[in-house]
Amino acid sequence: ETGVTQTPRHLVMGMTNKKSLKCEQHLGHNAMYWYKQSAKKPLELMFVYNFKEQTENNSVPSRFSPECPNSSHLFLHLHTLQPEDSALYLCASSGGQGYTGELFFGEGSRLTVL
């Protein structure tokens, strides 16, 4: 098993659809993150969960709804998205013994909103 696994890798959805992105980490970490990566823009931190509790919501629109049922799993529920939400969504995890701040990323979910 790789450290951080994201599914699906690619997703195409209409503006009225509801879909979810899934992230799973096998590293024993305490914290999990969602980042948005759009073309020609810096990486945007969306949400942070620490021990299943949300500790950061970076002014993300409510059409993005995160869920963290345990320290190993993180979801991003999507509904009534806009075309500008098309991007690569990256999940990351961190924490554990000797933690010094680095994040471990999944390979991302490429979302296209039509």
Add this chain to the structure above:
Amino acid sequence: AQSVTQLGSHVSVSEGALVLLRCNYSSSVPPYLFWYVQYPNQGLQLLLKYTSAATLVKGINGFEAEFKKSETSFHLTKPSAHMSDAAEYFCAVSERDNTDKLIFGTGTRLQVFP
């Protein structure tokens, strides 16, 4: 507030030439500093990190970076570029007492020509 500036959104070098990617940071407290690499259609992978030990940090794939407090810089270098080094490189900073937040630069795309 922390911030990271990467000078040059695109850098082109010939195979075998020196690679130099520039990163300057701003932090009110001693920082942790990181370089990540992202290959096409993949997530970010940690290249190296500075956490307060030696100021010259060696990473994977022959890359290294030097922390220079007086210049608030953490430039990434590799003596001899290889075609496989073509990717996007991100510098990032976090605070020692707030390691949950990793702030990324806007990235530098490295092209390597034969």
